Amino acid sequence: MRIHVLDPLLDSRWDEFVAHHPNGSVFHDRGWLEALARTYGYELYVLTSAPFGQPLENGIVVCRVSSWITGARLVSLPFSDHCEPLLQETEGSEDFIHWMQDACDLQNWRYVELRPLSASYREGNGLQPNRSYWFHELDLSPSLDQMFEQLHKNSFQRKVQRAERESLSYESGRSEQLMNEFYRLLMRTRRRQQLLPQPRVWFKNLLECMRDKLRIRIARRDGTPVAAMLTLHHGSSVVYKYGCSDEKVHNLGGMPFLFWKLVEESKGSGAEKIDLGRTDLANDGLITFKDRLGASKRLLTYYRYTKTAKQGIAALSDSQALRQFFSLLPETVCSAAGRILYRHLG
Numbered sequence: 001m002r003i004h005v006l007d008p009l010l011d012s013r014w015d016e017f018v019a020h021h022p023n024g025s026v027f028h029d030r031g032w033l034e035a036l037a038r039t040y041g042y043e044l045y046v047l048t049s050a051p052f053g054q055p056l057e058n059g060i061v062v063c064r065v066s067s068w069i070t071g072a073r074l075v076s077l078p079f080s081d082h083c084e085p086l087l088q089e090t091e092g093s094e095d096f097i098h099w100m101q102d103a104c105d106l107q108n109w110r111y112v113e114l115r116p117l118s119a120s121y122r123e124g125n126g127l128q129p130n131r132s133y134w135f136h137e138l139d140l141s142p143s144l145d146q147m148f149e150q151l152h153k154n155s156f157q158r159k160v161q162r163a164e165r166e167s168l169s170y171e172s173g174r175s176e177q178l179m180n181e182f183y184r185l186l187m188r189t190r191r192r193q194q195l196l197p198q199p200r201v202w203f204k205n206l207l208e209c210m211r212d213k214l215r216i217r218i219a220r221r222d223g224t225p226v227a228a229m230l231t232l233h234h235g236s237s238v239v240y241k242y243g244c245s246d247e248k249v250h251n252l253g254g255m256p257f258l259f260w261k262l263v264e265e266s267k268g269s270g271a272e273k274i275d276l277g278r279t280d281l282a283n284d285g286l287i288t289f290k291d292r293l294g295a296s297k298r299l300l301t302y303y304r305y306t307k308t309a310k311q312g313i314a315a316l317s318d319s320q321a322l323r324q325f326f327s328l329l330p331e332t333v334c335s336a337a338g339r340i341l342y343r344h345l346g
Helices: 012-020 031-041 093-108 143-150 154-167 177-194 200-213 247-252 256-270 283-294 320-328 331-345
Strands: 004-006 043-048 060-065 073-076 111-114 127-141 170-171 216-222 223-233 237-245 273-280 294-308
Touching: 031 043, 031 060, 031 200, 031 273, 031 331, 043 093, 060 223, 060 331, 093 111, 093 294, 127 177, 154 200, 154 247, 154 283, 177 200, 177 216, 177 237, 177 247, 177 331, 200 216, 200 331, 216 256, 223 256, 237 247, 237 256, 247 256, 256 273, 256 294, 273 283, 283 294
Parallel strands: 073 111, 237 273
Antiparallel strands: 004 043, 043 060, 060 073, 111 294, 127 273, 127 294, 170 216, 216 223, 223 237
16 A cells, blocks of 8 residues: 555645544544644644545544654654544554554654554554553433433532532633633642643644634632633544642532533533543542543553654653652743643653
């Protein structure tokens, strides 16, 4: 098979192909890709067997990350929980993988990484498992009454009822005010988790590029935001991507309240599932939280072809000492550090 390369931000064939492919996701969407390119300066390509001018029958979207800190590599895709190769049912990925391996060797990249969601995907052709996570998904086919009944009584049912008794207000939309409130809570949450915050410009670009496929939800008490989430949607799937809250008022049930609102509105829009993203295998608290929402989970494994064993800041970001250092930085410094370093972590 001869491999051709197209630019998904300029070639209109990609939009139509993603919209109709059964495994297309929000992470294949032009808006998501454009936000990655705008924010971090990444170069995006689609590998396909279709020559220019011919309809697409397959495609693997990849991103070239160039960093003087962490080295150059090809990733599908940075900051995306998963990114399935969009191939035909009877089509293998061998030719595409060989093309990427040859490019990796020729360009002296550190590695090639694929993040397939399909459980049928297996290592081979030089690809090796690199890291695994739990992937969580909530089925929206039951009735709302049935879904509420399957919620954990203490972690969700009673907290949703508590939020309603406390008269938490709720707002959903795409305004700049909502984005500002969301980001302030995100900064607070990332500090609590001892993690660098994503650059503010990333969310600005997401808001502009994803347009009406992005929604921010805010819960407030007496006008003050107590919890927020950012979701995306593609086809019949809603993706919960970011959530944040004020830990001082967790007892009010702000996040469970927002999740229930998300379920209600997703079902009302005709969505069939909520993609709750990945969770580190060791993060028992978050795994339990998603389990108690009623989500199913399955293993999500990333695969790599490795050119060199060189390590960099991406490995150091797992260091507990470094995470504690991040949490002690003043808010403005922490925000600036995130803006500078995030593009090297993709």
